[in-house]
Amino acid sequence: MADAVVVGAGPNGLAGAIALARAGRRVSVLEGQATIGGGCRSAELTLPGFVHDTCSTVHALAIASPFLSTLPLATHGFEPVHPEAPLAHPFDDGTAVMLERSVDATARGLGADADAYRRLFGPLVHAAPTLFGDLLAPLRPPRHPLLMSRFGLDALRSASGLARSRFEEPRARALLAGCSAHSLLSLRAPVSAAFGMVLMLTAHAVGWPVARGGSQHLADALAGHLASLGGTVETGRVVESLDELGSAAPVLLDVTPKQLLALAGTRLPDRYRRALTRYRYGPGVFKLDWALDGPIPWTAPEAARAGTVHLGGTLEELVAAEQEVTDGRHAERPFVLLVQASSFDDTRAPPGKHSVWAYCHVPHGSTRDMTAAIEAQVERFAPGFRELIAARSAMDSAEVERRNPNCVGGDITGGLQDLRQLFTRPVARRVPYSTPLPGVFLCSSSTPPGGGVHGMSGYWAARAALRA
Numbered sequence: 001m002a003d004a005v006v007v008g009a010g011p012n013g014l015a016g017a018i019a020l021a022r023a024g025r026r027v028s029v030l031e032g033q034a035t036i037g038g039g040c041r042s043a044e045l046t047l048p049g050f051v052h053d054t055c056s057t058v059h060a061l062a063i064a065s066p067f068l069s070t071l072p073l074a075t076h077g078f079e080p081v082h083p084e085a086p087l088a089h090p091f092d093d094g095t096a097v098m099l100e101r102s103v104d105a106t107a108r109g110l111g112a113d114a115d116a117y118r119r120l121f122g123p124l125v126h127a128a129p130t131l132f133g134d135l136l137a138p139l140r141p142p143r144h145p146l147l148m149s150r151f152g153l154d155a156l157r158s159a160s161g162l163a164r165s166r167f168e169e170p171r172a173r174a175l176l177a178g179c180s181a182h183s184l185l186s187l188r189a190p191v192s193a194a195f196g197m198v199l200m201l202t203a204h205a206v207g208w209p210v211a212r213g214g215s216q217h218l219a220d221a222l223a224g225h226l227a228s229l230g231g232t233v234e235t236g237r238v239v240e241s242l243d244e245l246g247s248a249a250p251v252l253l254d255v256t257p258k259q260l261l262a263l264a265g266t267r268l269p270d271r272y273r274r275a276l277t278r279y280r281y282g283p284g285v286f287k288l289d290w291a292l293d294g295p296i297p298w299t300a301p302e303a304a305r306a307g308t309v310h311l312g313g314t315l316e317e318l319v320a321a322e323q324e325v326t327d328g329r330h331a332e333r334p335f336v337l338l339v340q341a342s343s344f345d346d347t348r349a350p351p352g353k354h355s356v357w358a359y360c361h362v363p364h365g366s367t368r369d370m371t372a373a374i375e376a377q378v379e380r381f382a383p384g385f386r387e388l389i390a391a392r393s394a395m396d397s398a399e400v401e402r403r404n405p406n407c408v409g410g411d412i413t414g415g416l417q418d419l420r421q422l423f424t425r426p427v428a429r430r431v432p433y434s435t436p437l438p439g440v441f442l443c444s445s446s447t448p449p450g451g452g453v454h455g456m457s458g459y460w461a462a463r464a465a466l467r468a
């Protein structure tokens with residue numbers, strides 16, 4: 001009975017389905033995996049009683065999202081839990097620089113760079129909701145051009161260039177570099193600074209919470225809200241061809257270009273098909289989840305106050321490590337992103353125990369085991385960590401893709417987010433969500449605004465479909 005179909009129950013597929021259902025469509029979501037959520041799922045990957053987020057865990061973008069933030073997700077079981085501080089970035093001297101909720105508190109930890117930090121982020125934080133509206137959208141004339149140009153002049157730069165020009169000391173430089181490394185770009189690449197700036201802005205404006213009980217609760221809340229609007233989700237249903245979907249319209253595809261090529265076969269015109277073939281995927285990730293017998297014994301005690309911990313040392317070290325990955329090599333001392341969610345959400349592990357999530361970047365499609373390299377980085381800033389490991393789960397890039405076909409080669413952002421592909425993903429078109437096939441739209445993170453659990457690709461794709 002559905003008159004609209006969404007393929008894929010990731011955050012974008014579910015957000016798109018909700019937007020269609022709110023417009024009165026009878027929506028059916030078809031998900032290939034046994035569970036919904038795509039990059040927003042949880043599982044007992046190690047031992048009974050330990051909840052691990054298989055992909056995303058920090059939901060700053062969900063809170064900042066102009067669409068998801070309007071939905072009654074709390075009613076359906078999504079509860080953001082905020083750590084005391086969003087982020088710690090430890091150094092070899094036994095201290096850590098902290099990204100705190102307030103700009104001032106952060107600046108106070110930055111010595112000579114305190115004022116420079118206030119100047120960079122202070123004015124932007126006050127206008128953050130407005131800025132998020134422009135940034136989490138397809139390329140269009142900005143609604144607030146002055147604000148966007150203030151942001152854009154810095155954001156279009158490389159993280160390394162911005163850090164060196166704005167800050168004098170290693171602490172502030174490393175803080176910006178670590179946040180910018182979430183881009184999966186070389187930190188010498190233009191626009192890599194944008195990712196760091198946006199994430200730091202979200203830390204100040206909305207915080208970096210995890211979902212109580214695991215990210216699955218966020219996906220389930222989206223599905224719960226969809227159900228309240230009359231939509232349905234079918235799991236275990238891999239769609240292999242658009243022909244399976246009959247005459248339902250619109251069709252929203254929460255898939256990447258590689259899968260669109262397979263789903264649509266020869267129905268796509270040559271020119272569009274060739275453009276999709278040229279779409280570039282980025283580096284992959286190697287992910288570890290640990291069940292620990294106690295909290296991580298950080299040398300810098302303040303690191304225990306943070307939800308996320310960035311491990312890799314100085315700006316120079318981070319630039320070198322991320323460059324190795326960009327050049328197709330494995331970093332000997334990789335930059336590690338770690339989240340100690342159970343320190344703030346006691347539902348994730350048995351009393352006294354901890355469930356911790358971490359990953360590093362690796363070349364596209366890598367199958368190298370990075371366990372020792374990642375654990376050495378944790379041990380570097382928390383001697384004694386290894387003795388606490390009760391169990392671990394490891395996923396190389398191939399395994400990440402096996403669990404979610406959208407993570408092509410282990411790429412977690414739906415395709416490279418460099419200057420050429422950030423705004424024109426997947427193909428340069430006036431409406432990037434549309435395809436040459438009438439009624440068929442792409443809604444995954446391979447469309448603007450790109451990676452992250454914000455649901456905005458789904459929202460904008462649904463808007464485009466409803467207009468069409």
Ligand SMILES: Cc1cc2nc3c(=O)[nH]c(=O)nc-3n(C[C@H](O)[C@H](O)[C@H](O)COP(=O)(O)OP(=O)(O)OC[C@H]3O[C@@H](n4cnc5c(N)ncnc54)[C@H](O)[C@@H]3O)c2cc1C
Nearest residue numbers: 008010011012032038039055056057058239406445452453
């Ligand atoms: C290890 C890791 C850590 C991350 N950390 C964070 C984080 O902390 N914060 C954050 O905001 N983001 C994070 N991300 C990124 C985030 O998970 C993704 O950007 C987001 O999930 C993209 O949403 P999506 O809906 O576009 O695609 P996905 O979440 O990938 O969902 C796509 C869905 O479509 C289904 N599908 C695909 N093809 C078919 C088909 N043919 N038939 C049926 N179903 C199909 C898939 O099974 C999947 O469920 C992380 C990702 C990973 C992998």
